Amino acid sequence: MASVVWGLVAGFFTYETTKSVVVKSWSVGIINRIVQLLIITYFVGWVFIHEKAYQVTDTGIESSVMTKVKGFGYQNNRVMDVADYVVPSQGSTMFCILTKIIMTENQFQGVCPESSDKFSCDRDENCTKWLGSNLSNGVITGKCLKSFNESRGHCEIEGWCPAENDQVKIKPMLDVENFTIFIKNSIRFPLFNVTRGNFPSTMTSAEIKKCTYHPVSAPFCPIFRVGDVLQDTGHNVSELAAKGGEIGINIEWKCNLDQDIEYCVPKYFFTKLDAPFAKNSISTGYNFRFAKYFKTENGTEFRTLHKAYAIRFDILVTGNAGRFSTIPTLISLVTAFTSVGLGSVLCDIILLNFLKGAEQYKAKKFEEVTEAQIEACITPSPGSQLSLRPGVKSSCDSGAISLSPSD
Amino acid sequence: MASVVWGLVAGFFTYETTKSVVVKSWSVGIINRIVQLLIITYFVGWVFIHEKAYQVTDTGIESSVMTKVKGFGYQNNRVMDVADYVVPSQGSTMFCILTKIIMTENQFQGVCPESSDKFSCDRDENCTKWLGSNLSNGVITGKCLKSFNESRGHCEIEGWCPAENDQVKIKPMLDVENFTIFIKNSIRFPLFNVTRGNFPSTMTSAEIKKCTYHPVSAPFCPIFRVGDVLQDTGHNVSELAAKGGEIGINIEWKCNLDQDIEYCVPKYFFTKLDAPFAKNSISTGYNFRFAKYFKTENGTEFRTLHKAYAIRFDILVTGNAGRFSTIPTLISLVTAFTSVGLGSVLCDIILLNFLKGAEQYKAKKFEEVTEAQIEACITPSPGSQLSLRPGVKSSCDSGAISLSPSD
C-alpha cells in the first residue's frame, strides 16, 4: 500500500520537458534568429513602448467645468455686460454668448395679423390651409385680416401680439472677438483616484489674470480670447456673430501615470460642432427664443420676445490615463513569448521543405508511429518478433527504457 | 581564442525545434482534426467575425446636441409658444416642456396663513411642532392664524404671501402631442478622429422640414413628433402631461470604421427614465418651481410663483466605434493559435489513456530519465557499465551524438 502511494507521489514530482532537435545549420539558424529579432523588436518597440500594452487604461473620466466670460459689447445702442449676454449665467460646461438679439417688445395675448409674407392672403381660404401649422408665430385662426382698401392682407393668429418680425436688419455684436473666457476644469480618473486641474498649481493669481492662451507660448493659460478661438476653427467672426454657431472647446487629457504626475496636462483644441452638417443647407447657425415678462399697472402680463442668435460654446472634456498593471502586462508578455514561438512555424516550413536535406530533417524531427506498429507490440508473437530487422526491436519501448542500476 | 568566439557564434545560430511523434492512427487523427476544426470555426466565426476581436474600440464618444421644439398649446386660456414652455431655452441636451403650470400671482414678502390643510390648527401648539419644517410654503412662525368666529385656522408662515395652493385643478396642455423636436447631434470618436452628424449630408433642407421620424420609414429624419415618442415609451399622454415625467431619447452610435463611413449612422430609441422607480410610489412625475419677478411702481419686488409640471427630455448619446488594430488582432490570433495547440491536450488524454495500445503510445511519447540513470552515466565504473544490458549503452548520450565526418 505504502509503496503504491510512494509511487504516485514519485510519479507526481516529475518534470516533463519537450525533447528538442537542435539543427546546427547556418541558413536556418540565421533565419530563426532574424525572425525572433523581428518579433521581439516589434513587441518591444510597438506593443510595449509605443502602444503601452503593459498599462491598464481608464477612459471613464470625471470632469467638472467652471467658466467665466468677461467683456463689454454694444447691441441695439446699449452696452451689454456678462449678465446680459451670457446664457445660462451659471458658467457651466455649455454657455451661449448672445451676439444678435431681435426683440419684439410689448407683446400681449390676443389676435393680430402674421408678420411674415408667407402668410399673406386675400381671402380666408388662403389661411385655413395653414391651420395647425408650427411655422407661424401663433395659432392660425383661419381668418384673413385685410386693412381697409387693401386687396391683400395677412392671416390672423392667436397668441402673443404683435407677431415677431425676424427679418429686421440688426448689427451683430462684433465686440465678441475681444471677450475672454476663463475655464477652470478639474478632472478625476476614478480607477486611479487621480485628480488634476487644467492649470499648474505653480501659476499665481497675477500670472493667470495677465495671460492669454496660445498653443505654443502659453499652452496652460486658462484664459481664452474668443477671437483666437473662432479664428482657430476657421470661422468668419462677423458671419458667426450674425448667424450664430456652435463651437467646441475640447480639453484632452492623455496621461501616462507611470511618469511624474506633473506631465499629466491638458491639450486644448477648437472645433466647429456643426461641421458634419456643412453640406446640408439647413440649420446653419444657432438661435433660440426666450422672453422677459413684465406686468402692467393693472396686472396684465406682457412680454418682450427675444430671438437670440448666439455663439454656443461646448466644453468637451475627454481623456484617458494609463498606469502599469500586471494583467495587461502578463497577457502582452505571454503573447510576445508565444509569438516568438510561433516564429518557429516559419522556420519549420523552410527547414522541412526548402532546405537541402529536408527529408533528413523531417526524419529527425518526426518520429512516426502507426497503428499497425503498435498492434505488433501489443501482440508479440515470437515469430513476428523475428521478422523484425535487428536493432529495430527497441521501437516498441524506445524512450521508456527505465534504466534502474539495481537490476 | 578566435575558435572559441567562432564556436559561440556557431552555437548561437542554431535552430531548435521540438521533436514530434506523428501518430498515424485513424481514430486519434480524426478526433484531432475535428477538435482543431471546432476551435478554428469558433475563433473565425465568433471571435473574429461576430465579436470583431481584431478591432480596437473607442467608447469615449464626444457629443454635442442642439434641440429645437416647435408647436403651440393652450394653457390657462393663453396661447403658449416655445419661449413660454421650453426651459431652458438654449436647446441643449436636456430640456423641459412645461405642460401644466400652477401660478400663484402677486406674492409679496410677509406673513400669511398656510394653504394646505396639513397645517390646519386650533391653537399655537399645533404649529410649533412644525417649526423648521421644509414641507410648508414658508418659514413656520409657530402661530395659529384663525379668522374671526372660526374654531380652526392655519399655521402662520413667513415668506412669499399668499401661500401657494397646488391642489387646484388645471387642465394640462395636451397639445404637446403635436409638438415636434428637431435634434441635431454631432459626435466624434477622439481615438479615430472621426466626426459624424445624425442626418445624412445628402438630406436637403426641404426634406428635413417635411419629414417626421419613423423607425422604419424615416429612420434618419431628425424631427420627432412628441406624441410618437411618448407612445413608443408606452406613456399615456394625458397622464404624463398632468403629472410630468422624464423621457430619455437615446441616440446610439455603433460604428464599424472598417466599413464605409456612410454606414456609421445613429439608432434612436426612447425610454422612460423613471422606469427603475416604477415600484416606489414616491416621485412619479416631474415638476419644479420657478418664479417671475416684478416691481410695483414704488419699487417693491413681487413675484409670480410657478409650479411647473413638465415632460423632461434627456438626449442620451452613447456609442462605440471599432477599427482594425494590430494589437488586439495579434493577441486574438496568438490566442487562437495557442488554443488550437491546447486542443492537443484533449487528444493526448485520449491517446494515452483510452486507446488500444495506450502504453505503447506513452512509451513513444515519453522518454524517461531518472536521477539514478544520470548518476550512472556521470560515474562510469567499468563494472557498472557491464551490468547494463547490451544496446542500452547509448542511453547516456542518445541524441547528443555529434556526428562529425572529420573523426
Add this chain to the structure above:
Amino acid sequence: MASVVWGLVAGFFTYETTKSVVVKSWSVGIINRIVQLLIITYFVGWVFIHEKAYQVTDTGIESSVMTKVKGFGYQNNRVMDVADYVVPSQGSTMFCILTKIIMTENQFQGVCPESSDKFSCDRDENCTKWLGSNLSNGVITGKCLKSFNESRGHCEIEGWCPAENDQVKIKPMLDVENFTIFIKNSIRFPLFNVTRGNFPSTMTSAEIKKCTYHPVSAPFCPIFRVGDVLQDTGHNVSELAAKGGEIGINIEWKCNLDQDIEYCVPKYFFTKLDAPFAKNSISTGYNFRFAKYFKTENGTEFRTLHKAYAIRFDILVTGNAGRFSTIPTLISLVTAFTSVGLGSVLCDIILLNFLKGAEQYKAKKFEEVTEAQIEACITPSPGSQLSLRPGVKSSCDSGAISLSPSD
C-alpha cells in the same frame, strides 16, 4: 491515382504530438510543481477572482439625474425659498444654491462713475489707460468724473448705472446647512441593457420622506442634508456660504452582473471640485452674475444686477459593470495555460545548468543535427558509410523507421 488520394487523406488524419522527456528527479520535479502551483494560484486568485478577468466590462454608463432641493433661508431680510435660491430651477445634474447675493437695484443704461477704487483718478489720463478693460463694470469712456471741490474722482463708464459695488458686507445664508437634496438617479449599462435606480424598489414613499443619507446607517437613502455633505468634504460651511464653492456628489456604480442584480447599488461620496486649485490663490469660491429685468411705466427697461455667490453641486455619475463573457475568459485561460507552460522555462534553466548531471540531461533533451551529418546522409558513398562508427548508422533515419509488419 486513388492510392495517392488515399495516401493524402491518411496523411491528413494523423496526430502530431511533441515528444517529451520525463525527468524523474525529486529536485526538478518539486521545483516544477511549486512553480506551476504559484502560477495557477496567481491566476486563480488574482486574475480570475480578484480582477475578474473572465468578465467583459461596460464603462459607457448612461445616466439621468433629477434633483430637488428643500428648505428656507433668510437673506437680505427676506425669506428665500427654492424658487429664489436654486438655479437652474429644473433640478438637473448641476444646480447652484445661491447663498449670498449682492444686489444692485435700479440700473439704467447711461454713464456714471466706476465704484471701485482701482479706477480712481485725478485727470483723464488716469482713465485712458483703462480703455478696453474688461475689469470695470462698463465701457471706460476715458473721462475722469470728479465731484465739485474734490481732487480725486473715478473714471466714467458707459453701461448699466449705477455701477455695482461688490465690496459691501452681506451676511450669507447659513441656513443652507439644513437644506436637503433629493437625488433620483437612474442608470443604464447599454452593453448589457441593465437599468438601475439609486434607491431600492422596496423603499416606500414614507420611508424616503423620513430618511436622511448616512454612509453607514442609511447608505441607500436618496435624501442628503447639505450640512452633512459639506462636512464630509471638510468644508467650513460659513466660509463656503460667503465665498461660494463647487461640490461634487459622486455616485459610483460598480456592478458585478454575474451576481444578483440587487447587489448592483450605488456608492456616494463627496468631493471638493476645486481641490486641484487649492494652491493657486485665484478663483477660490464660485460666483456669477445675472440680472432681473423690469420696465418703468413709460417702457424704459431697467434691471437689478445680482452677483450671486453660490454652492454649486455637480452630480457626477460613474460606473462600470462586468459580466461573464467568453472572449476575455478564453484569452485569460489561454494566457494562464501558456504561463504554466512558460514556467518550464525556469525549470529548464535549472535542469540544464545547475543540476548535477546537467550535461546528461542536455544530451537527453537535445538531439543535434548538423549540416555535415545531413550531407553525409544525402550522398551515401559506400566508403563514407564505413567511416561511421557502428550503431550510429541509424542517425540518418532514426525516428523515421516506418515499421510495417508486412515487410
